[in-house]
Amino acid sequence: MTEHNQLLVGLFPTTQVQAEIEAHRKDWLWPKGCSLPPSERLHLTLQYLDDQQGDAEQRLRLALAEVPVRPLQLTLDSSRTWANDVSVMQLSEHEGLRNLQHDISHALLRAGFPLLVREQGWKPHITIARNSRRAASPRSLKPIGWSATEFHLVRSHFTFPFRHELLGSYPLH
Numbered sequence: 001m002t003e004h005n006q007l008l009v010g011l012f013p014t015t016q017v018q019a020e021i022e023a024h025r026k027d028w029l030w031p032k033g034c035s036l037p038p039s040e041r042l043h044l045t046l047q048y049l050d051d052q053q054g055d056a057e058q059r060l061r062l063a064l065a066e067v068p069v070r071p072l073q074l075t076l077d078s079s080r081t082w083a084n085d086v087s088v089m090q091l092s093e094h095e096g097l098r099n100l101q102h103d104i105s106h107a108l109l110r111a112g113f114p115l116l117v118r119e120q121g122w123k124p125h126i127t128i129a130r131n132s133r134r135a136a137s138p139r140s141l142k143p144i145g146w147s148a149t150e151f152h153l154v155r156s157h158f159t160f161p162f163r164h165e166l167l168g169s170y171p172l173h
Contacts, residue, residue, distance in 0.1 A: 004158040005051040006116070007167075009064065009104055010043040011148045013126070017076075018042055020144045021089060024079065025128050028087070029136035036129050041164055044091075044126050046101045046151060047108060048116035056113075061168055063111035064153055067103050069172045072096050076126065076144040079137055087129035087137070089144075097124055100151070100172075148172060 013021065018039040025036060052060050075092040082088060091097065101122060105115055129135060153168040 006156045006158070007049040007051055007060070008043070008045060008154045008156050008164070009047040009049075009108075009151060010045045010154065011072075011074075011151050012043045013146055017144060017146045021076070021126065021128060024089070024138075024141060024144070027138040028129075030129060030132060031134045034129050034132045034135065037127060041162075042126050042128070043152075043154075044124055045117060046104050049108065049113055050116070051155065052113070057167070059111050060108070060113060061153065063107045063113070064104065064151075064168065064170055067100070067107050067170065069100050069103070069151070069170075070096065071172045072100070072148040074146040074148055076146060077141060079128070079141050081129075081132050081135050081137065085131055085133040086127055087132040087135050088125040088127055089141070090123070090125045092143075094124075104151070 021042060022039055030036070049060070072094065074094055074097060076089045077092050079087065079089045102119060105117070105119055108115060150169050150171045152166060152170070155165040155167055157163045157165060
């Protein structure tokens with residue numbers, strides 16, 4: 001059986017923000033069979049692509065390096081469980097974040113890559129649990145500030161255990 005991989009372009013919270021997300025997750029009542037991703041895998045997806053190798057991967061890296069971006073001051077300020085049994089933390093609306101997602105998507109399209117995340121309907125979030133139907137969330141969430149200073153290109157290995165392989169970091173400046 002061959003390994004199934006995908007590429008993820010995303011923002012990964014700092015260890016401090018990971019700790020604050022973890023503290024928030026402890027305030028929930030999780031149902032049996034629920035799955036909580038490890039803190040180091042928490043991320044906000046900006047774009048997903050089919051796996052690329054060789055010259056195509058190099059073209060992808062060059063396209064991402066051309067994206068003009070500035071650091072983002074984000075705020076995680078709500079959490080809920082969606083109808084698909086995924087629990088998430090969501091962010092305050094942020095024009096700079098939407099612009100970053102748009103610019104990354106268009107850079108990848110110009111370089112000839114088909115995208116798996118559509119801009120329309122994109123809901124910026126961090127998945128904090130899966131199979132979490134009937135999870136009980138706390139009534140309130142103390143807003144979590146997050147200074148995003150880089151985005152990453154990661155290969156997601158859908159193996160057991162699941163793992164992320166960092167392929168590149170792109171500073172926001």
